[in-house]
Amino acid sequence: MKKWEELKKDITESQVWRAIFRHGYEDTPRNRVLMVTANVWLHLHPAKVRRHGVRMRFTWCMGGLTFLMFLVTVVTGIYLMFYYRPVAEYAYADMKYLEFDMPFGMLMRNMHRWSAHAMVVFVWLHMFRVFLTGSYKPPREFNWVVGVLLLVLTLLLSFTGYLLPWDQLSIWAVTVGSNMARATPLLGHEGPFAELVGANPIYDARAFLFGGGEIGPHTLLRFYILHCIFIPLVTSLLLAIHFWRIRRDSFSGPPL
Amino acid sequence: MAEVAEERQKSPVVDDKIHTWPHLVRVEFLVALFVMIVLTLWSVVVDAPLEEPANPTRTPNPSKAPWYFLGLQEMLVYFDPWLAGVVLPSLIIVGLMMIPFIDINQKGNGYYTFKERKIEILTFFFGFHILWVSMIIIGTFFRGPGWNLFWPWQRWDPHKVVALANVDLPYLLGFRDYFWSSVCGGVLVLGYFVFATLAFYLWILRIKGKEFLERWGMVRFLITALLFVTMLSLPAKMFLRLAFNIKYVWVTPWFNI
Numbered sequence: 001m002k003k004w005e006e007l008k009k010d011i012t013e014s015q016v017w018r019a020i021f022r023h024g025y026e027d028t029p030r031n032r033v034l035m036v037t038a039n040v041w042l043h044l045h046p047a048k049v050r051r052h053g054v055r056m057r058f059t060w061c062m063g064g065l066t067f068l069m070f071l072v073t074v075v076t077g078i079y080l081m082f083y084y085r086p087v088a089e090y091a092y093a094d095m096k097y098l099e100f101d102m103p104f105g106m107l108m109r110n111m112h113r114w115s116a117h118a119m120v121v122f123v124w125l126h127m128f129r130v131f132l133t134g135s136y137k138p139p140r141e142f143n144w145v146v147g148v149l150l151l152v153l154t155l156l157l158s159f160t161g162y163l164l165p166w167d168q169l170s171i172w173a174v175t176v177g178s179n180m181a182r183a184t185p186l187l188g189h190e191g192p193f194a195e196l197v198g199a200n201p202i203y204d205a206r207a208f209l210f211g212g213g214e215i216g217p218h219t220l221l222r223f224y225i226l227h228c229i230f231i232p233l234v235t236s237l238l239l240a241i242h243f244w245r246i247r248r249d250s251f252s253g254p255p256l
Numbered sequence: 257m258a259e260v261a262e263e264r265q266k267s268p269v270v271d272d273k274i275h276t277w278p279h280l281v282r283v284e285f286l287v288a289l290f291v292m293i294v295l296t297l298w299s300v301v302v303d304a305p306l307e308e309p310a311n312p313t314r315t316p317n318p319s320k321a322p323w324y325f326l327g328l329q330e331m332l333v334y335f336d337p338w339l340a341g342v343v344l345p346s347l348i349i350v351g352l353m354m355i356p357f358i359d360i361n362q363k364g365n366g367y368y369t370f371k372e373r374k375i376e377i378l379t380f381f382f383g384f385h386i387l388w389v390s391m392i393i394i395g396t397f398f399r400g401p402g403w404n405l406f407w408p409w410q411r412w413d414p415h416k417v418v419a420l421a422n423v424d425l426p427y428l429l430g431f432r433d434y435f436w437s438s439v440c441g442g443v444l445v446l447g448y449f450v451f452a453t454l455a456f457y458l459w460i461l462r463i464k465g466k467e468f469l470e471r472w473g474m475v476r477f478l479i480t481a482l483l484f485v486t487m488l489s490l491p492a493k494m495f496l497r498l499a500f501n502i503k504y505v506w507v508t509p510w511f512n513i
Contacts, residue, residue, distance in 0.1 A: 036277050036281075048275055065291055127352075137356065166310045167307040171312065180340070183337035191338045
């Protein structure tokens with residue numbers, strides 16, 4: 001036992017260890033602050049928070065869990081990207097390959113899908129909680145606006161991903177979900193006043209979304225790029241603003 | 257804000273802050289751990305659906321949008337696509353973004369309260385829980401082939417006969433001429449907005465008082481009224497459809513409402 005303690009001491013006091021981990025678990029107020037401020041993952045938090053803001057009864061943990069679900073989809077999504085080709089000839093076969101032959105392929109796919117659904121539910125609950133505690137009131141108005149944009153992006157992420165399995169469920173759900181774009185006033189060929197703009201079936205709002213008049217291979221590629229690159233980038237950017245604003249506009253309300 | 261500042265001066269705030277490490281980090285870690293365990297177990301047990309390969313020539317009946325959009329698809333029963341699929345969703349998004357700017361009630365900032373902001377909470381509850389969530393539930397569990405209503409335990413009969421006896425409201429009121437039907441419909445729709453905005457004004461005046469309306473201002477009032485009245489137009493149209501088989505209220509050569 002003594003040997004073990006010595007070994008532990010040798011490691012944690014070595015130059016390499018100290019170069020990586022600056023602060024131990026010493027339980028002093030100073031160290032508690034350093035644990036947060038000196039850690040790249042934790043420094044999003046303030047060093048101290050109001051007591052009521054920590055309670056789950058107050059926050060429901062929904063904002064953080066939405067972010068956790070986002071991270072899960074990113075990690076599992078990258079894994080899936082290694083085995084999936086967004087080409088109409090291959091996409092469905094790749095899904096089968098992924099489910100039956102890839103190590104943990106099915107598990108990764110399930111986690112990706114269920115966490116995406118959970119993210120939608122959590123982000124709605126998060127909005128509901130923020131509304132109930134009035135946390136959008138001054139000075140946090142703008143962060144609520146960013147949050148609404150993130151809610152829309154969450155739905156768009158889910159929706160664009162829905163097409164990628166390229167099975168009956170996905171193409172018809174996406175067809176139905178985007179048929180409405182045909183009816184956009186002015187910009188959709190079935191919408192009011194479309195003649196004024198000259199919108200037609202292959203040149204209107206839905207064709208822009210689909211990359212053509214009907215859903216097809218071009219749509220698959222378009223949705224893939226939106227799903228894997230464009231929307232995640234925009235979402236990450238807005239997440240950064242969202243988190244930054246939470247800090248700037250002070251955490252969890254004033255105790256009135 | 258002045259009130260808040262005054263209150264703070266009266267009772268100096270006690271420093272109720274606690275260290276993020278370990279108090280907050282511990283909660284976050286445990287909750288994340290718990291959710292990850294549930295998610296992993298769930299993913300082990302329940303497989304994500306994968307149907308037969310995409311076939312653009314075979315339309316399934318019913319074709320349903322992803323569940324989180326079924327509220328919008330359900331609205332298509334009552335309104336045309338340009339309204340239910342484009343204008344109303346845009347208004348939902350814009351309306352949500354407007355909330356912090358039209359809600360000038362300083363109370364209830366950072367704590368739970370129902371008493372101090374009854375109307376705000378009831379409005380949100382109505383829009384979110386009653387309309388949005390219940391429409392999703394109806395679309396998910398109660399709609400079958402032909403987008404007809406079925407109980408969840410009922411067999412989906414693709415040949416279910418549903419009488420399509422819907423008529424337009426001007427027709428029901430006795431208008432047979434196309435032009436005058438349009439005029440009547442326009443008067444009805446615009447009349448609804450004017451009348452409902454007035455009613456909204458009187459309602460707010462009664463429960464919040466004149467002083468509040470002055471503080472609120474014309475612009476905030478009109479934006480709120482437009483959003484509120486538009487939101488109520490959905491249950492209004494639902495009522496007209498279900499009670500009187502009304503298809504459209506206003507028919508024009510360009511659009512129908």
